[in-house]
Structure formats: structure tokens, C-alpha cells
Amino acid sequence: MIVSALLAFMSISGIFGKNNLSKIELDINFPQEIYARNKFPVKVTIKNKKRFLPAFLIRLKTDIFEALFPFTDIKSETTRYINISFPGRGIYRLKGSLVNSVFPFNFFTRFRQLEDNIDIIVFPELKRCELYTLYVKDKKIKGEKASDKIGFESDIVSIREYVHGDPLKYIHWKATAKTGKLKTKELSTLTYQPVVIDFEKVAINDTEEKISCIAYSIVQLLKKNIPIGLKINGRIYEPDISYAHKISMLKELALYDGSAQKGSTSMNSGGAAA
Numbered sequence: 195m196i197v198s199a200l201l202a203f204m205s206i207s208g209i210f211g212k213n214n215l216s217k218i219e220l221d222i223n224f225p226q227e228i229y230a231r232n233k234f235p236v237k238v239t240i241k242n243k244k245r246f247l248p249a250f251l252i253r254l255k256t257d258i259f260e261a262l263f264p265f266t267d268i269k270s271e272t273t274r275y276i277n278i279s280f281p282g283r284g285i286y287r288l289k290g291s292l293v294n295s296v297f298p299f300n301f302f303t304r305f306r307q308l309e310d311n312i313d314i315i316v317f318p319e320l321k322r323c324e325l326y327t328l329y330v331k332d333k334k335i336k337g338e339k340a341s342d343k344i345g346f347e348s349d350i351v352s353i354r355e356y357v358h359g360d361p362l363k364y365i366h367w368k369a370t371a372k373t374g375k376l377k378t379k380e381l382s383t384l385t386y387q388p389v390v391i392d393f394e395k396v397a398i399n400d401t402e403e404k405i406s407c408i409a410y411s412i413v414q415l416l417k418k419n420i421p422i423g424l425k426i427n428g429r430i431y432e433p434d435i436s437y438a439h440k441i442s443m444l445k446e447l448a449l450y451d452g453s454a455q456k457g458s459t460s461m462n463s464g465g466a467a468a
Contacts, residue, residue, distance in 0.1 A: 214297045215306050217243035220254055222288070222312060226441065229409075230283045230319040235275040242266040250297040256288055280316045283405070283448045288312040317444045323407035325396060326414050352380045388421040388433035405447050412447075416440050426450065 356376030369377035421433035
């Protein structure tokens with residue numbers, strides 16, 4: 195009798211446990227800008243596609259982070275943000291991800307392997323350095339004339355939603371209080387001459403320090419809407435201020451190994467960094 199009850203109990207547990215992991219989808223989203231040694235949020239969303247049963251105690255386990263979803267109702271989704279960081283620049287691969295659950299009785303843990311791998315490009319750590327200061331000096335032209343481009347220098351052009359990384363001093367508190375959401379002032383910028391950073395001519399002996407310094411300078415100069423270019427590994431990125439151009443140069447620095455010394459080729463803002 196006891197054996198029969200135990201077998202029935204295990205059978206019920208197995209059925210509910212299997213159904214609990216069925217029709218479950220997981221989305222993992224990394225932000226486009228990830229910098230080494232800097233914490234950032236990974237967005238993880240569980241979608242329960244079942245029509246009749248909620249999902250209980252679903253855990254996502256990867257080689258980089260874990261996320262637990264205690265309850266997701268039928269035909270709905272739950273999102274969590276996990277703060278993580280990477281120790282250095284380069285490509286990291288999220289692989290071997292598992293979805294598991296101890297539901298319903300915590301006697302057995304059931305697993306489901308996720309097949310998709312995700313490659314993440316981590317940009318260099320941003321380190322303040324003198325290079326940025328040298329490039330900013332004497333680059334201003336046309337006096338104090340402001341342009342209608344977005345920057346951090348002059349008059350308010352518009353008010354927009356706060357984005358992580360915006361300087362706190364530019365938060366528009368009146369608009370924030372009115373809407374209940376953080377709002378940031380977008381200011382017009384002054385006009386500057388273009389800048390081209392030549393990787394080989396930057397006088398920093400340590401390669402990682404040099405890469406971090408150049409990455410910092412690129413990010414800061416573009417905040418001021420200074421057109422910036424980069425000479426590296428025989429490639430030339432012509433000065434530009436577009437976001438795609440910024441990402442291309444940061445990717446180039448993230449993947450730099452010093453071995454690709456090729457003939458110069460010119461690349462625009464949409465050029466892919468190899």
C-alpha cells in the first residue's frame with residue numbers, strides 16, 4: 195500500500211513537473227554598450243505560453259548568472275534585471291544555459307537545456323586620462339556659437355526620458371515631478387574641429403591602459419559632439435559623431451590584439467569592426 199502510494203505520488207510529481215517546464219520561453223537581452231569592470235543590467239524575461247497552468251519556481255542558470263522566477267501566470271510574462279559585470283574586454287559566449295524547477299514537491303529537479311548561444315562583445319574599461327584633455331584644448335571654433343545638435347554645453351533643445359549614464363546634473367526635476375518619470379535636459383552643443391586618434395602615436399606603454407584611455411576619450415569627445423576618428427591596425431575610421439560610428443570604434447578596441455597590421459583602408463561610420 196505504501197509502495198503504491200509512493201509510486202502514485204512520484205507519478206503525479208513527474209506529470210506536474212514536466213508540465214511546469216512545458217511551453218516556457220526565455221528571452222535574454224544584453225545592452226549594446228557593455229564596458230569591462232562596469233556593472234550593467236541583463237534583462238531576462240520568462241514567457242508562459244500555457245493556457246491553464248501558471249509556471250512555478252522557474253530558474254535560469256547560465257555560466258555567467260542565475261535568475262529565479264517564483265511565479266508567472268498563464269499567458270503572461272515576468273521580467274527580471276540581473277546586474278553583472280565582465281572582468282575584461284573581448285568576446286564572451288553565453289552557452290550551456292539550463293532551465294530547471296523543483297516544482298511541485300522539491301524532491302526532484304527537472305532540467306531543460308537551452309540551445310541558443312549568445313555572443314557578447316565587451317568594450318574596454320573606461321579610464322579617465324590626459325589624452326581626452328589634450329584633444330579638447332583649443333578645439334573650439336566660432337567662439338561661443340551653439341549649434342542645434344544635441345550635446346552637453348549650451349541651451350536646452352528638448353526634454354527626454356532619462357537614460358542610464360546621463361549626468362545627474364542635467365535631470366529636469368520640474369518635468370520629472372510632473373510626469374513621475376525621470377526626465378533629462380538635452381542641450382545644444384558648441385562647434386568643434388574633428389579629431390583623429392592615432393593608436394600607435396598615443397604615448398602609453400601599457401596596451402590595456404592605452405586602449406582604456408582611447409575608449410574613454412572617444413566616449414567623452416562624442417558627448418561634446420566632437421567628430422572623432424580612429425587609426426588602428428591599418429584601418430582609418432573617418433571622423434563622425436553618429437552612434438553607429440561610436441560602436442564600430444569601440445568594437446575595434448574591444449577586439450584589438452595588435453596582430454593585424456594591414457594596409458590602410460578607410461571606413462565610414464557604418465564600417466564593421468573586425
